[in-house]
Amino acid sequence: MRQWPIRARIALLSAVVVALAIVLASVFAWTATRATLLRQIDSSLGDRLLIRGSIDANGTRITALSEGLTERMCEDPPALPPELEAEDAPVPQVQLLRGDGSICLLGKKERLVEPDAEELVVAESGRGEVVRDTTTDQGTRVRVLTKAVEPGLAAQSVRSLEEVDATLRSLAGLLGLASLLGVLFAAFAGMLLARYLVGPIERLTTAAEYVAATDDLDVPLDVDSAEGSRDEVARLSTAFRAMMTRLAGSRRRQQQLVVDAGHELRTPVTSLRTNVEWLMRLDDSGRPLPPEQRRRVAQAVLGQVEELADLVTELSHMARGNGDNGD
Numbered sequence: 001m002r003q004w005p006i007r008a009r010i011a012l013l014s015a016v017v018v019a020l021a022i023v024l025a026s027v028f029a030w031t032a033t034r035a036t037l038l039r040q041i042d043s044s045l046g047d048r049l050l051i052r053g054s055i056d057a058n059g060t061r062i063t064a065l066s067e068g069l070t071e072r073m074c075e076d077p078p079a080l081p082p083e084l085e086a087e088d089a090p091v092p093q094v095q096l097l098r099g100d101g102s103i104c105l106l107g108k109k110e111r112l113v114e115p116d117a118e119e120l121v122v123a124e125s126g127r128g129e130v131v132r133d134t135t136t137d138q139g140t141r142v143r144v145l146t147k148a149v150e151p152g153l154a155a156q157s158v159r160s161l162e163e164v165d166a167t168l169r170s171l172a173g174l175l176g177l178a179s180l181l182g183v184l185f186a187a188f189a190g191m192l193l194a195r196y197l198v199g200p201i202e203r204l205t206t207a208a209e210y211v212a213a214t215d216d217l218d219v220p221l222d223v224d225s226a227e228g229s230r231d232e233v234a235r236l237s238t239a240f241r242a243m244m245t246r247l248a249g250s251r252r253r254q255q256q257l258v259v260d261a262g263h264e265l266r267t268p269v270t271s272l273r274t275n276v277e278w279l280m281r282l283d284d285s286g287r288p289l290p291p292e293q294r295r296r297v298a299q300a301v302l303g304q305v306e307e308l309a310d311l312v313t314e315l316s317h318m319a320r321g322n323g324d325n326g327d
Contacts, residue, residue, distance in 0.1 A: 006201075007194035014190030015183055022182045026175040033171055037164045038143070042131055045145035045157040093159070099124035099152040112136065112144075112158040119146040119154065126151030133161065141165060200233045204240055217248040261315045265308065272304040 095112050096104035103111040118130045129147040141161040148154050207219050282288055
């Protein structure tokens with residue numbers, strides 16, 4: 001399986017890391033906002049248990065349902081404030097729950113919600129309170145606060161969650177859009193970062209491939225690094241330049257060695273060839289040398305061969321020495 005280029009992997013990794021961070025931040029923001037809104041709803045539900053009653057000096061109704069409500073209110077329900085009578089008002093509505101599960105309506109023609117087991121326990125015992133989310137028969141999501149009034153009776157304050165849900169949907173949309181833009185920006189920034197980081201390495205790779213393909217050690221190396229920089233890219237660039245310099249020097253020494261070897265070998269080879277050709281011409285002419293003179297020529301040829309052998313050995317040592325010092 002072919003791997004992605006380093007540049008693409010850096011960009012993808014940057015986008016993934018930023019995406020995770022944005023998603024986590026968005027989930028936290030959405031959860032915190034939801035918790036805040038629900039706390040406000042719960043506070044509103046408790047405040048709306050204040051219905052008709054006495055009025056303080058500032059004109060505020062202060063008689064709490066849990067302090068002033070009795071079973072007689074079910075028989076003669078008090079008039080509710082105008083905001084509670086509105087059908088589409090976003091404020092809580094109130095109903096009374098008896099311990100046997102029956103509902104006493106205050107200013108409403110039909111019950112708001114059906115009680116569950118926990119709420120019946122609160123109504124029957126006359127102690128504590130519970131909060132839950134549920135759905136009405138009309139399909140409206142509501143939040144219900146059930147608070148004990150006295151043994152056998154509890155008050156239920158009900159408020160629609162449509163505003164909360166709409167706010168959370170809008171917030172989710174905004175967070176989703178912000179997350180998308182953040183991921184796109186992270187991917188773009190990752191590409192720029194990858195180009196900045198990987199660019200010098202790619203140029204070094206191109207130079208190395210050029211040398212491998214052409215055997216040309218004089219390749220220009222366009223890798224910029226800050227003066228005095230000792231980061232990995234700068235070190236790699238310096239090492240590559242040093243390697244190319246040493247390779248070029250080694251090649252020059254090898255070429256010089258070949259030239260020197262040719263010059264050193266030319267004299268004994270010429271002499272050896274001259275002697276051999278002279279012996280062959282004498283034999284062809286039918287006037288061979290006397291044995292003693294022929295022996296001296298043969299010894300001279302042998303000496304030249306030994307000289308060649310010595311030169312070859314010396315060149316071998318020189319070649320190994322150049323390899324140890326320059327290759």
